[in-house]
Amino acid sequence: MAIHDILLTVSLVTQLQAGNPVGTASGFFYEDGDRLFFVTNVHVVKGDEVAPDTLRLRLHTDAKDASKNENYDIALYDSGNAPAWKTDPASPDADVAVLKLDRKQITSKFVIRTWSKQDFLPSRYAMLPGEDIFSIGYPLGVADYQNNLPVLKGGMVASAYGIPFQGGPLFLTDIQLHPGISGSPVVAKPKAVWVNQEDGGTEITPVRYYLLGVHSGSLDVKNPKNGLRIGLGAAWYVSIVQNIAEQFK
Numbered sequence: 001m002a003i004h005d006i007l008l009t010v011s012l013v014t015q016l017q018a019g020n021p022v023g024t025a026s027g028f029f030y031e032d033g034d035r036l037f038f039v040t041n042v043h044v045v046k047g048d049e050v051a052p053d054t055l056r057l058r059l060h061t062d063a064k065d066a067s068k069n070e071n072y073d074i075a076l077y078d079s080g081n082a083p084a085w086k087t088d089p090a091s092p093d094a095d096v097a098v099l100k101l102d103r104k105q106i107t108s109k110f111v112i113r114t115w116s117k118q119d120f121l122p123s124r125y126a127m128l129p130g131e132d133i134f135s136i137g138y139p140l141g142v143a144d145y146q147n148n149l150p151v152l153k154g155g156m157v158a159s160a161y162g163i164p165f166q167g168g169p170l171f172l173t174d175i176q177l178h179p180g181i182s183g184s185p186v187v188a189k190p191k192a193v194w195v196n197q198e199d200g201g202t203e204i205t206p207v208r209y210y211l212l213g214v215h216s217g218s219l220d221v222k223n224p225k226n227g228l229r230i231g232l233g234a235a236w237y238v239s240i241v242q243n244i245a246e247q248f249k
Contacts, residue, residue: 003066003149006209008113010150010184011059012138013040015052016073022050026137026150026184026215027057029101031114032245036103038074039241040183041216045076045085045097053077055099058148059110066147072110074099086247088240091169095216096236098244117242121188121210126197127161135175135215137184153177154189158232161212169240170213173233177218186213186235211238 015023027040038057045055055074062068076084076099085097106112121127134154143150155175159165165172173186188210194203213235 002064003060003111005113006136006187007149008060008063008111009115010136011038011057011112012141012143012148012150013044013183014056014058015044015047015050016054016056017047017050017052019054021056022047022052024138024141024180025182026180027055028136028183028185029112029114030098030241030245031116032242034103035245035248036101036106036114037241037245037248038099038101039185039214040097040099041095041214042085042087042097043095043217044183045083045099059106059112060148061110063111066144066149069148070110072106074101086244088243090243091236091240094169094236094240095234096214096240096244098241098248100248115185115211115238119209119211120238120242121212124196124198125203125210126195127157127188127212128195129157129160131157131161132189133157133173133175133186133212134189135173135177135181135184135186137181137215139178139181141180150184153181155233164237165234170216170234170236173215173235174231175215175233176231177215177233181215182217184215185211185238186215188212213238214241 013025025044158174159172
C-alpha cells in the first residue's frame with residue numbers, strides 16, 4: 001500500500017553525540033524553489049543536557065513498501081565547528097532551526113515529500129478560535145517502527161491565530177504533547193469550506209492541508225498549590241521557516 005504523502009514530510013530525529021543516541025525529536029522537510037531543507041527546533045540541534053553533533057533521520061526508500069527504510073545523518077557543525085543550522089535574526093527567541101540538505105543526494109535514494117510556502121494558509125482564510133489542528137511526529141519516540149511511520153495528535157487552536165501571542169511570533173495549541181514531538185509540523189485539519197475574513201463570506205475549496213507552524217514545547221505554567229499544568233503547547237508561525245530559508249545561498 002502506498003504511503004500517504006503527508007506522512008512522508010516528517011522524520012524521526014535521533015540526536016547523536018560521537019555516534020551515541022542522546023535523545024529523539026521530530027522534524028519535517030521544506031523546500032524553497034529547488035532548495036531542500038530540514039526543519040526542527042533550536043533546542044533539538046543544541047540539545048538540552050547533552051549537545052548532539054549529528055541528527056539521524058530514518059527515511060523511506062520505497063513509496064509502496066513502508067517497511068523499507070534507511071538512516072541518513074546530518075552533521076550539525078561544519079569543518080570549522082560552525083553551526084550548520086540557521087535561525088531567524090528577526091525573531092531571536094523563536095525555537096526554529098533550519099538545515100540545508102543536498103537535494104540530489106536525498107531524492108536519488110529516499111522517498112520524501114515537502115512543504116513549501118504554497119502550503120501556507122492564505123491570508124484571506126480565517127483560522128477561527130477553536131479550529132481543529134493536528135501535529136505529526138514522534139511523541140515519546142512512539143511510532144510505527146516496523147513501517148517507519150509517525151503518529152498524529154489532534155487538538156485545536158488555543159489563542160487568537162494571526163495575532164502574536166504575548167508579542168511573539170507564535171500561537172498556542174490545545175494538543176496533548178510530549179517530549180519527542182518537538183519540531184513537528186502543526187497543520188490545519190483539512191476541510192472544504194473556509195471563512196473569507198475579507199468579506200465575511202465562505203469559500204468552497206478543494207480539501208487540502210495547510211501548514212500553520214512548528215511545534216516547540218509545552219507552555220510551562222502550573223498551579224503552585226497542586227502542581228497541575230495548563231497543558232497547552234506553543235507553535236511558531238511557519239513564516240519564520242521561509243525567512244530562515246531565504247538566508248541560505
